[in-house]
Amino acid sequence: MTRAIYLLLGLGFTALGVVGAFLPLLPTTVFLILAAACFAKSSPRMEAWILDHKDFGPLVRAWRENGAIPRKAKVLACAGMAGGFVLFFLSVHPKPWLALLVAVALAACALFVVSRPSAPQ
Structure with missing residues (x-):
């Protein structure tokens, strides 16, 4: 049950991140960082997709490794x-x-x- 909740949260945060890529005042990376954290507890495949993404992966990895922006x-x-x-x-x-x-x-x-x-x- 907990895994399903984290998966749904991860999908929701991913959706918000995608929307944020097109709306100027809605952040993208913050939502993808949250999505990766949720996917770490629910879907290793989705977590890897975010971490390996050519545009957002480096930002999410930098935050995860060093809290860096x-x-x-x-x-x-x-x-x-x-x-x-x-x-x-x-x-x-x-x-x-x-x-x-x-x-x-x-x-x-x-x-x-x-x-x-x-x-x-």
């Missing part, structure tokens, strides 16, 4: 968060407390991304 991915992630905040601010016109809350949350996420070791590109 390539410099280009760090820049894109931080730019995406900043752009997402600008879109949120301009389209929603939030109250100041909500804008500050979202800004602090995104800044914390950006700080985490930037604090990770840089992986080779």
Whole structure:
């Protein structure tokens, strides 16, 4: 039963990762890292598919081995968060407390991304 749950989660995270490859504000690699972790407990074949993928495999392996993120991915992630905040601010016109809350949350996420070791590109 647990294996089936991990398999379903892995498939769901993979689907979100594929969608994220086409939608600018939805991350791809994060979902594929989660999918690989789920597949490690449910489907070695699917885990190998992600780890051996020509585009995403190196990113997932770098994270798994060293908790590392390539410099280009760090820049894109931080730019995406900043752009997402600008879109949120301009389209929603939030109250100041909500804008500050979202800004602090995104800044914390950006700080985490930037604090990770840089992986080779």
